[in-house]
Amino acid sequence: MERVFSDQLNQCRGIIFKVIRLYVHDPEDEKDLFQEIVYQAWKSYPRFDGRSKFSTWLYRVSLNTVLTFKRRPAPIDRVANLERVGGTSDPYEKREATEALYQAIRALGEIDRMIVTLHLDGYTNEEIAEISGLSKNHVAVRLHRTKEILTKRLKDPEV
DSSP states (O other): OHHHHHHHHHHHHHHHHHHHHHHOOOHHHHHHHHHHHHHHHHHHGGGOOSSSOHHHHHHHHHHHHHHHHHHSOOOTTOOOOGGGGSOTTSOHHHHHHHHHHHHHHHTSOHHHHHHHHHHHTTOOHHHHHHHHOOOHHHHHHHHHHHHHHHHHHHHOTTO
16 A cells, blocks of 8 residues: 555655645745645545545645645744746746746635646546535636636736
């Protein structure tokens, strides 16, 4: 069981990093959250029944862990490190576009942020509904509205 979990986790670890990156900006918090997500996933793994893909299940564990973390009071002296958003191996223009997209997504509410992130990762509306607990139609409506909001914000950051 440990080996199977470890292999699946290694294949899907990018999901964890993406979720953390969209919700947390402090490098220390990122490290702590990664460890906490892995711990929570390991603790919950015996209840994973395979009705959904492992990646879908891990996304849900990651989101729940991050959202729980975000609800706790933050120290007053903590400052977000926004420079970490872009990857250093990307061309400069792509980094700027990626930064703008991440900032626009971060400005969304938690549910819309989750929906658009899952969509960008290739999840279907049905899978997003399963992860979020929303109906498939509600996901479709929120996704459509969120795309419109993001499009406006990327064209005019003052919106």
